[in-house]
Amino acid sequence: xxxxxxxxxxxxxxxxxxxxxxxxxxxxxxxxxxxxxxxxxxxxxxxxxxxxxxxxxxxxxxxxxxxxxxxxxxxxxxxxxxxxxxxxxxxxxxxxxxxxxxxxxxxxxxxxxxxxxxxxxxxxxxxxxxxxxxxxxxxxxxxxxxxxxxxxxxxxxxxxxxxxxxxxxxxxxxxxxxxxxxxxxxxxxxxxxxxxxxxxxxxxxxxxxxxxxxxxxxxxxxxxxxxxxxxxxxxxxxxxxxxxxxxxxxxxxxxxxxxxxxxxxxxxxxxxxxxxxxxxxxxxxxxxxxxxxxxxxxxxxxxxxxxxxxxxxxxxxxxxxxxxxxxxxxxxxxxxxxxxxxxxxxxxxxxxxxxxxxxxxxxxxxxxxxxxxxxxxxxxxxxxxxxxxxxxxxxxxxxxxxxxxxxxxxxxxxxxxxxxxxxxxxxxxxxxxx
Amino acid sequence: xxxxxxxxxxxxxxxxxxxxxxxxxxxxxxxxxxxxxxxxxxxxxxxxxxxxxxxxxxxxxxxxxxxxxxxxxxxxxxxxxxxxxxxxxxxxxxxxxxxxxxxxxxxxxxxxxxxxxxxxxxxxxxxxxxxxxxxxxxxxxxxxxxxxxxxxxxxxxxxxxxxxxxxxxxxxxxxxxxxxxxxxxxxxxxxxxxxxxxxxxxxxxxxxxxxxxxxxxxxxxxxxxxxxxxxxxxxxxxxxxxxxxxxxxxxxxxxxxxxxxxxxxxxxxxxxxxxxxxxxxxxxxxxxxxxxxxxxxxxxxxxxxxxxxxxxxxxxxxxxxxxxxxxxxxxxxxxxxxxxxxxxxxxxxxxxxxxxxxxxxxxxxxxxxxxxxxxxxxxxxxxxxxxxxxxxxxxxxxxxxxxxxxxxxxxxxxxxxxxxxxxxxxxxxxxxxxxxxx
Numbered sequence: 114x115x116x117x118x119x120x121x122x123x124x125x126x127x128x129x130x131x132x133x134x135x136x137x138x139x140x141x142x143x144x145x146x147x148x149x150x151x152x153x154x155x156x157x158x159x160x161x162x163x164x165x166x167x168x169x170x171x172x173x174x175x176x177x178x179x180x181x182x183x184x185x186x187x188x189x190x191x192x193x194x195x196x197x198x199x200x201x202x203x204x205x206x207x208x209x210x211x212x213x214x215x216x217x218x219x220x221x222x223x224x225x226x227x228x229x230x231x232x233x234x235x236x237x238x239x240x241x242x243x244x245x246x247x248x249x250x251x252x253x254x255x256x257x258x259x260x261x262x263x264x265x266x267x268x269x270x271x272x273x274x275x276x277x278x279x280x281x282x283x284x285x286x287x288x289x290x291x292x293x294x295x296x297x298x299x300x301x302x303x304x305x306x307x308x309x310x311x312x313x314x315x316x317x318x319x320x321x322x323x324x325x326x327x328x329x330x331x332x333x334x335x336x337x338x339x340x341x342x343x344x345x346x347x348x349x350x351x352x353x354x355x356x357x358x359x360x361x362x363x364x365x366x367x368x369x370x371x372x373x374x375x376x377x378x379x380x381x382x383x384x385x386x387x388x389x390x391x392x393x394x395x396x397x398x399x400x401x402x403x404x405x406x407x408x409x410x411x412x413x414x415x416x417x418x419x420x421x422x423x424x425x426x427x428x429x430x431x432x433x434x435x436x437x438x439x440x441x442x443x444x445x446x447x448x449x450x451x452x453x454x455x456x457x458x459x460x461x462x463x464x465x466x467x468x469x470x471x472x473x474x475x476x477x478x479x480x481x482x483x484x485x486x487x488x489x490x491x492x493x494x495x496x497x498x499x500x501x502x503x504x505x506x507x508x509x510x511x512x513x514x515x516x517x518x519x520x521x522x523x524x525x526x527x528x529x530x531x532x533x534x535x536x537x538x539x540x541x542x543x544x545x546x547x
Numbered sequence: 548x549x550x551x552x553x554x555x556x557x558x559x560x561x562x563x564x565x566x567x568x569x570x571x572x573x574x575x576x577x578x579x580x581x582x583x584x585x586x587x588x589x590x591x592x593x594x595x596x597x598x599x600x601x602x603x604x605x606x607x608x609x610x611x612x613x614x615x616x617x618x619x620x621x622x623x624x625x626x627x628x629x630x631x632x633x634x635x636x637x638x639x640x641x642x643x644x645x646x647x648x649x650x651x652x653x654x655x656x657x658x659x660x661x662x663x664x665x666x667x668x669x670x671x672x673x674x675x676x677x678x679x680x681x682x683x684x685x686x687x688x689x690x691x692x693x694x695x696x697x698x699x700x701x702x703x704x705x706x707x708x709x710x711x712x713x714x715x716x717x718x719x720x721x722x723x724x725x726x727x728x729x730x731x732x733x734x735x736x737x738x739x740x741x742x743x744x745x746x747x748x749x750x751x752x753x754x755x756x757x758x759x760x761x762x763x764x765x766x767x768x769x770x771x772x773x774x775x776x777x778x779x780x781x782x783x784x785x786x787x788x789x790x791x792x793x794x795x796x797x798x799x800x801x802x803x804x805x806x807x808x809x810x811x812x813x814x815x816x817x818x819x820x821x822x823x824x825x826x827x828x829x830x831x832x833x834x835x836x837x838x839x840x841x842x843x844x845x846x847x848x849x850x851x852x853x854x855x856x857x858x859x860x861x862x863x864x865x866x867x868x869x870x871x872x873x874x875x876x877x878x879x880x881x882x883x884x885x886x887x888x889x890x891x892x893x894x895x896x897x898x899x900x901x902x903x904x905x906x907x908x909x910x911x912x913x914x915x916x917x918x919x920x921x922x923x924x925x926x927x928x929x930x931x932x933x934x935x936x937x938x939x940x941x942x943x944x945x946x947x948x949x950x951x952x953x954x955x956x957x958x959x960x961x962x963x964x965x966x967x968x969x970x971x972x973x974x975x976x977x978x979x980x981x982x983x984x985x
Contacts, residue, residue: 277764325957330704330764334903335952342945343611349940350615462942470768477765513780520772527766528759 130210131194133525134187137221141180145228148172152230153242158250158381165377167242172231179220186213218492222499229508241506248495248502249382256494257389257455258283258465261448262472263479263486264400265311268441269318270481271404272434273417275541277333278318279445280469281340282311286449288344291460292352294362294453303362303454304447311446312439314340319438323431326543337469345462352460360459365389389447389455396444401483413437417537420544430544445469474523481536493519593910596961600954601922603961608947609635612939637937644936645929646681648674672813677928679816683886685924687712689823690878691898692905692916693830694749694871698763699911700834701867702847707752707767708875709899710774711745715876717781718744719883720890721788723800730803734884737804738822741880742873748774749872750865757861763868771899779892788890796891806885819881824917826874831913833870843867875902904952923948 152172156165190213193206230243262279269276289310294303317336321327352360368391370384383390404410412433415423420430453460471493478492479485496519504512613619613631622630644650652673659665672679691708698705718740728736752766781788782795790798806817834840845853846863854860878898887894905923909915926944933939954961961967 321953321957321960325959327956331903331907331956332953334706334900335907335949335956338900338904338945339949339953342942342947342949345942346611346940346946347615349942350938354617467772474765474769477762511780511783513776513783517773517776517780520769520776524755524761524766524769524773527761527769528755 128191128194129525129528131187131191134183134190134213134217137217138180138183138187141183141221141224142177143180145176145224146173146180148176148228148231150231152227154226154230155242155244156246156378158244158246170227172227175227176224179224183217183220186217189213222495225499229503229506229510233506233508243502243506246378246381248498250386251498251502252491252495253382253390254386254456254494255497256490257393258448258451258468259472259475259490259493260393260487261396261451262445262469263475263490264396264483265315265441265445265448266473266476267479267481267483267486268400268404268413268444269315269438270476270540271417271537272413272437273420273537273539273542273544274318274322274434274438275329275333276315276318276438276441277330277473278314278336278340278469279333279472280465280467281333281337282314282442282445283449283452283465283469283472284337284344284463285310285314285340286446287452287464288347288449288460289446290450291360291362291453291458295359298363300363300365300454304450307450307454308443308446311444311449312442315439315442315445318442319435322438323434323543326545329541341463344460348460348462356459362454362458364454364456364458387451387455389451392447396447397483397487400444404483414537416544417539420539420542424544424546434544445472448472471519474520474527477536478523478526492522595967596958597908597955599961599965600951603954603964604947604950605639607950608943609638611946612638612937612943616938634937638933638939638943641933641937641939642926642929644677645932646677646925648677652676669813672811675810675814679810679814680928681921681925682820683815683817683924684927685920686817686819686823686881686885687878687896687898688901688905688923688927689917689920690826690881691875691902692909692920693826693913694745694873694875694878695902695906696909696911696913696916697830697834697843697871697874698867699906700847701843701863702850703753703756703763703864703867705749705752705767705868705871705875706764706903707748707770707872707899708878708902709895710767710770711748711872711875712879712882712895712898713774713778714744714748714872715741715879716744716883716890716895717778717788717879718876719880720797720800723804723883723888724798727801728803733801733804734806737800737884738806738877738880741876741883743876745876745879746869746873749875750869752872753865753868756868757864763864778890778895782890782892790889794891797889799889800883804884805888806881815886817885819885822877822881823920826877827913827917830874834913839866875899878902901948904948907952908948908955910955 150172152170152175154168154170156168190210193210226243230241233241262283265282266276266279286307290303290307292303293306294300297303314336318329318332321332322329348360365387367385367387374380374384376384404413412423412428415426416428416430416433424430449465452464457464472486472490475489475493476486478489479487496515500512500515503510503515613634616631616634619627619630619634652670656665656670656674659668659670662671665671691712694708694711695705719737722737722740723733726736727733748770752763752770755761755766756763779795782797783789785791788797790796806819806822808814809816809818809820832840834844842853842858842863843866845856845858846860846867850860853863879895882894882896882898883890901923905919906916908919908922909917923944926947930941930944933943934941
């Protein structure tokens with residue numbers, strides 16, 4: 114090749130990992146280590162059959178221990194960066210880095226919880242313990258639409274189509290689900306209609322992106338605007354005047370799975386929730402298995418990486434892209450339905466409030482894999498839930514700064530904390546047979 | 548991410564420039580003007596496609612307003628069409644009266660005895676008020692639209708308009724209420740502060756892309772949220788930007804930091820509009836008449852080719868985003884200093900996203916952005932009257948905007964719908980995309 118090599122990423126970037134870890138460790142020790150008294154963490158939800166005793170920790174000591182462990186991890190990461198130790202294959206190195214990042218975040222959250230429970234401004238009474246089970250349960254429900262949206266994004270990206278219209282799919286899904294549930298009185302009909310609404314947006318995306326080769330980033334943003342406008346318009350002109358007949362849906366009740374729903378801690382968190390969570394499990398299993406273990410998955414990934422080669426071996430590239438983008442819309446549509454019939458009921462203008470964009474970030478954060486996207490979505494859901502829990506117990510922390518953190522973390526991650534995230538090669542490139 | 552039209556790409560030196568769009572091609576000068584005009588019309592060039600896209604959007608919007616109107620929904624079978632027509636015409640009459648001129652004010656003006664009394668009693672300004680409001684609404688749209696258009700020509704997509712507008716607003720409002728300066732200097736310093744505030748955020752996204760290869764779309768989307776929460780944080784901290792009282796709003800800026808009105812206090816039209824026009828001209832000059840602009844466009848056409856030619860691609864990315872951020876920051880300053888005079892949690896509005904549609908309708912060119920900004924400004928200015936007079940929800944504006952842009956982005960669709968021929972040269976190229984990794 115005569116082309117000059119791509120300029121090497123700056124040497125300082127390699128130190129981003131250790132430096133970020135160091136910063137987390139210092140915050141753990143210097144900020145949270147100053148807490149006075151003890152923190153109580155509760156692990157039993159109300160009305161549970163089996164109770165788990167509360168855990169009381171000395172706040173200051175716990176934070177300092179967390180910080181020290183984080184500093185150790187930072188040192189380990191530094192030796193890794195400097196090449197002092199070899200952990201084996203690059204794949205194994207990456208796995209260790211991911212685990213280290215997870216540990217650092219966990220220790221940070223633990224220190225934060227201890228600090229906030231110890232320093233809540235309780236007016237004289239006993240401090241309220243932070244209920245970990247409720248916190249996790251809430252995080253999981255907060256992340257349902259983000260998870261489903263991100264999985265939709267993964268399928269589309271893997272087939273070579275950038276889907277920024279996840280936001281629009283969620284919003285239309287929410288709107289149609291509320292409308293259909295109120296009109297027919299059946300939650301399941303509403304859910305199916307919501308899913309089909311996601312398909313409709315997916316279909317528009319597919320037609321314009323594949324047949325009319327429109328720039329897909331632009332297209333996604335425009336479709337989001339269109340859905341926002343249409344749903345807002347119909348909301349104002351139809352749902353407001355006829356709210357009882359068009360926008361008054363019932364909502365799904367939580368379903369507890371017998372036996373495993375009673376397991377302490379795990380049961381209430383994972384197996385006592387709305388059907389949407391179980392749908393998410395099923396979708397996750399199906400998509401993970403489908404993408405990496407089936408013929409469909411192999412073909413999809415081939416179409417997203419190298420459509421010419423895929424075409425050469427007889428895969429119908431455009432047909433597969435159409436099918437995948439439209440079918441993936443179903444998933445996001447269900448995610449959208451969660452906003453109305455899964456949680457609050459009636460529809461409101463722009464009620465998805467940008468979660469589709471967060472799903473997009475979760476997809477990239479999760480390296481275009483369903484499981485990774487799911488974990489990243491959980492991070493966003495957890496921060497939102499944590500913020501609402503902390504503000505309910507009067508912790509002296511700026512909620513806006515806390516809400517800001519997942520976005521900053523995403524920038525740091527995308528900018529290379531866990532290595533360069535590489536998307537499918539043909540993502541966003543229309544395939545035109547020549 | 549790509550050039551909207553082939554003519555936007557840098558023409559290689561030595562070759563004749565492609566014929567200007569909308570006019571007959573150069574090789575057919577022998578034929579009569581009328582015939583050329585006709586052939587240009589059916590060829591589906593830029594102007595025709597844009598016009599047809601707007602007409603199509605108007606039809607879609609009309610149908611939407613007709614079939615959601617309660618009187619139409621409750622009409623008898625034979626009565627549907629007249630009532631639907633009444634609903635559509637009410638909507639579009641309100642749109643015209645709210646954005647261009649209201650015949651009632653014109654009538655009132657002509658009933659006045661003499662011009663001086665009419666001037667004095669405000670009848671003249673009443674006639675021009677809709678136009679003034681259109682320009683006022685267009686000002687931030689044009690500036691933010693330029694902030695999308697410049698990176699667009701350089702092969703980047705700036706969704707971070709919102710963060711950059713907020714950055715500009717924070718600087719402009721802080722300089723406006725917390726610093727006292729001589730009258731004229733104060734305005735200039737605040738406007739410059741707005742530019743700097745946006746430029747910092749734009750530069751950040753560009754620099755991150757240049758240094759780490761992180762895609763600017765993700766970084767700018769994330770920055771939007773970061774700045775939204777940061778603004779909320781500032782507005783809820785009395786020691787920072789919060790005004791005394793319980794509302795999350797900043798103190799009002801000093802009167803000498805207001806952008807001066809152009810035609811007296813009764814019309815809101817202010818110097819901000821002139822700044823927007825000047826910026827559009829400046830962007831045109833930068834992109835088409837300077838080496839830097841040529842480098843930007845070369846990087847946009849092909850980053851690797853530009854690198855081979857010895858251009859510093861990474862520097863261009865950072866610089867383009869800095870300029871774009873600054874322009875969006877000016878949009879923020881024009882809101883703070885021109886109309887609102889304070890910052891609350893919502894007056895950055897949806898300009899960041901609207902700017903994308905403006906830039907796409909304007910095909911990434913400064914002149915086009917001005918026209919597109921005026922068109923969408925007119926829609927925004929009229930949305931209030933559409934709501935009160937014709938009962939049309941304000942989201943009509945969003946629907947019209949996105950339908951226009953959807954059709955603009957897919958010229959083959961418009962050609963198929965209206966059976967236009969493909970262009971020979973200089974027409975609308977299909978917007979091919981190059982994807983994330985390009």
